[in-house]
Amino acid sequence: MAGSTDSEHAAFLSALRAILPDDGLLTQSEDLHPYECDGLSVLRELPLAVVLPRHRNEVQAVLKICQQYGVAVVPRGAGTGLSGGARPSAGAIVLSLARLKQIRALDTSNRTAQVQPGVRNLAISEAARPMGLYYAPDPSSQIACTIGGNVAENSGGVHCLKYGLTVHNVLALEVLDASGERLEIGSQAPDSPGYDLLALMMGSEGLLGIVTECTLRLLPVPENTLVLLAAFASVVAAADAVSAIIAAGIIPAGLEMMDQLAIEAAEDFVHAGYPRDAAAILLCELDGTEAELQERLRAVEKLLQRQGATSIRIAADAETRLLLWKGRKAAFPAVGRLAPDYYCMDGTIPRKRLAEVLEQIAIWSAEYGLRVANVFHAGDGNLHPLILYDANVEEQLHAAEALGQRILELCVAVGGSITGEHGVGVEKLDSMCVQFTPAELAQMHRIKAAFDPEGRLNPGKAVPSLHRCAELGAMHVHHGQLPFPGLERF
Amino acid sequence: MDQRECLQEQVREAYQQSRPLQVQGAGTKSFYGRKTADAEPLLLREHQGIVDYEPSELFVTLRAGTSLQTLQEQLAEAGQMLPFEPPFFGAEATIGGTLACGFSGPRRPYAGSARDYVLGVHMLNGLGESLRFGGQVMKNVAGYDVSRLLVGSLGTLGVLLEVTLKVLPRPERELTLVHDTDMATAIVRMNQWAGQPLPLSASAWDGSHLYLRLSGTEKAVAAAQSKIGGAVLDENDGILFWKNLREHRHVFFQGTAALWRLAVAPATPPLALPGQTLIEWGGGQRWLRGQRDATALQALAAEHGGHATLFRGGDRSEEVFQPLPPALFALHQRLKNAFDPHGILNPGRLYAAL
Known part of the structure; x- marks a missing residue:
């Protein structure tokens, strides 16, 4: 509400108060503090107010009032995002969708779930389980993160190589645009008429509309699952093993890699029995019918041995399988115990470039004096370097950010992307200037304006202004056309 | 170049x-x-x-x-x-x-x-x-x-x-199974099996028979076959059947009569429509031939969560895709x-x- 008078401010809040329940509007500083950041806690800002509507009509009323008073809206799910996408902006309200948490319908015959945006990811699979169905995308934060947030970020998970991302598993959305106009996008039927707005909404970080309901595709729960743990003497050998498995025509349900620092941290934390002396481990999950699984298991085992695995462990029972996954899923908090703070990166790279990227990260790690642990969704090329630092030591946060920025530039340089699943948010705005040309960014701004002409939905996120990129002097790089990545840039 | x-x-x-x-x-x-x-x-x-x-x-x-x-x-x-x-x-x-x-x-x-x-x-x-x-x-x-x-x-x-x-x-093995069945049963079966962890890769009902294709490892296909049952189509016939269906060379698609595509929620029961229907995609895609009242067809499809398209032939100077609600069209x-x-x-x- 930039430049508004006190009376306008009061009128705006009382308009909100009139349409929300007593506990649905927060304006006191002590109530606002829990909302000052999302999972990226270094970026904080207090909003003008927080609204907690209970259903679509209240969301719609809030949006209409915000339009009338020209107030910006920052949507928020569970606040587990890692790029500052739900960080409040000064003068904007935070629109929490947390109270829209009903599973409205489970349709067994069409295998779909109709849920409100505040439903937790894991709760959907739990509800569908008695029908032998589940919702496939399973980001590590699935116990807490909401489906609305998953849509905003196009979340993946450890099974997305085989079962896809959020974009592959959502059939329809009910969306309110910035003026509160209701749009139905997609349907239970295949291939809706007109433009594929469903795809455009996925990963749009709350800039194009507010999701008030989602129709999700459910899949049958696989008959059997098992996990192999293979240790390797080098990350190169582990990466080659991944390529060998895929080249053999096998698409595992999950394929994860961890480097030595991540292995040690996870082992200290959850005692999963990871081999501490390995330079890298691979976790490979296979699913299918019993007969199929035994066939696959033998093939994968043979491939891993041929690729120089120093040890292979097979978890066929649920308990051991969960323990092996627990180490991986707890990798972030585990690494978090190694240093007061860590900064989690989220680049993607073609897998064949993994070795050189890790080598370069190791060189920079030494140069900046910051340790880096690496966790890698090996099947889909999504690399999470975790940069360890201490915010209390002067300049370490700055150094961590600088190192992070270089890593992302390197990801773009080898043909990848600055973000695989965490989103741009506020955090990676500068890196966007590296990945996209001014014409591409301008196109994105025109898309935004088609949905939200006044620019009031999550302003200042996801797509940097051309001005910002020009000021930064960032150099746009493309794979193949890249100036040598090791060179200093000014 | x-x-x-x-x-x-x-x-x-x-x-x-x-x-x-x-x-x-x-x-x-x-x-x-x-x-x-x-x-x-x-x-x-x-x-x-x-x-x-x-x-x-x-x-x-x-x-x-x-x-x-x-x-x-x-x-x-x-x-x-x-x-x-x-x-x-x-x-x-x-x-x-x-x-x-x-x-x-x-x-x-x-x-x-x-x-x-x-x-x-x-x-x-x-x-x-x-x-x-x-x-x-x-x-x-x-x-x-x-x-x-x-x-x-x-x-x-x-x-x-x-x-x-x-x-x-590519899957290691593919197999096509055929069941002699009516439309309603075919739709129910397609959806029941899609709700089970079976290696299904295609399904269709051509007016008298339900066709199901399995794709996967040798053993996975064999296990699914014993569960689903039905007559086995010779390998080449199977390949040809799906190819003809895909390319609209199946007998249903012959002739110049207008071709309509209805997309609906897959488990939608048979729709009360005159003439023959060919069903694909687990029940989600239904084909019709001939002159139809576009508005009525579109309303029927919408009732079942979908839309209708004049896919081929007919009057193509009019709209051929289902009209969008005004707010959505303005956004387009x-x-x-x-x-x-x-x-x-x-x-x-x-x-x-x-």
């Missing part, structure tokens, strides 16, 4: 002169969409070639004019395939045209649609600007997903120059304007006012 520069020049000029262009691949899908006034063609067909293919990375990057045939041959050599099994509708079909139409084939309900396998694009917008979105990696949330937005847009938002697709290994117009401010790219092909 790389024709990027001259294509860009042509679009730029057309933009400056606000002169409409008709984007064209091999012309095998000119039957689809609305009939529009003749305009200067923008020929993509010579812009062909596979630029990058990494089987172990599961992606292929190719120019829009590359023929589907060439692509599939290359993929087959490495034991891979396009998982969405697109129809050709003509031997010369290009990948660009296939994606612009958003066509997928029999595997679609089980493996995903054309747009699901698009990872990145290089395109020209209506200003003639050369833009890249997405990339060669499977996960990428930097910027809006323009790559997938272009699929099915019939060339009205941009000219596809180059695309990166995710590819998958703003989006069109955001990509193509002078309205030069295939105007009227998707909707008359787009």
